[in-house]
Amino acid sequence: MQDLQAIKTVLEFYKALGIDRLPLSIPETGHPTPEEKAKALKALRQEIGDCKRCKLYKGRKNLVFGEGNPDASLMFIGEAPGREEDIQGRPFVGDAGRLLTRLIEKMGFKRQDVYIGNIIKCRPPMNRDPQDDEISTCMPFIKKQIMIISPKVIMSLGRISAQTLIGVKIPITRLRGKFYDYEGIPLMPTFHPAYLLRNPRDKMLVWSDAQQVLARLREEF
Numbered sequence: 055m056q057d058l059q060a061i062k063t064v065l066e067f068y069k070a071l072g073i074d075r076l077p078l079s080i081p082e083t084g085h086p087t088p089e090e091k092a093k094a095l096k097a098l099r100q101e102i103g104d105c106k107r108c109k110l111y112k113g114r115k116n117l118v119f120g121e122g123n124p125d126a127s128l129m130f131i132g133e134a135p136g137r138e139e140d141i142q143g144r145p146f147v148g149d150a151g152r153l154l155t156r157l158i159e160k161m162g163f164k165r166q167d168v169y170i171g172n173i174i175k176c177r178p179p180m181n182r183d184p185q186d187d188e189i190s191t192c193m194p195f196i197k198k199q200i201m202i203i204s205p206k207v208i209m210s211l212g213r214i215s216a217q218t219l220i221g222v223k224i225p226i227t228r229l230r231g232k233f234y235d236y237e238g239i240p241l242m243p244t245f246h247p248a249y250l251l252r253n254p255r256d257k258m259l260v261w262s263d264a265q266q267v268l269a270r271l272r273e274e275f
């Protein structure tokens with residue numbers, strides 16, 4: 055059964071690369087290597103190109119692809135780039151990003167150990183919520199990133215990310231704190247760091263979610 059799952063993972067990985075025939079050799083482990091994952095992410099970035107697939111391209115300074123370890127065991131997925139992220143072309147680099155970095159470090163990782171991305175890759179005007187058509191147009195990219203990286207656990211940040219990945223319209227206050235299944239990967243929804251800047255008392259809840267994530271990661275190794 056595990057062998058079948060490994061073959062499925064490899065086939066999906068090559069499909070994400072746009073390769074519809076098997077390569078001559080499959081890694082002995084049955085899983086893509088970190089180098090292959092890095093290559094696949096690079097190919098995906100090229101495929102996205104100077105994207106104009108939805109209207110958000112009109113206001114962006116930079117498309118924010120995501121960054122981190124292509125072979126990360128833990129992946130964070132937020133909503134969309136904000137002002138600072140749009141300027142720098144990197145995810146979570148403003149005040150909320152600094153809070154996320156502190157959480158990552160408190161969990162015992164360095165920022166470069168994990169992978170950080172967003173549901174949407176271009177900044178919505180005035181940081182408004184992404185609209186349904188923008189989410190559905192951009193979503194295939196983060197889906198491919200998840201498939202390539204194949205993390206052991208995903209932590210989603212904020213309402214939009216959780217609702218989109220889980221496929222429900224339940225408030226984040228009710229979604230957080232429990233694991234859900236995202237294509238076979240445990241997904242823990244928690245509050246967005248920007249919310250925590252306004253509601254610092256809820257940091258305790260995020261830390262409790264993070265501890266569940268750490269416990270799940272320990273089980274996986």
Ligand code: SF4
Nearest residue numbers: 105108111175176192
């Ligand atoms: S938000 Fe996504 S789909 Fe829309 S233009 Fe940017 S990269 Fe393309």
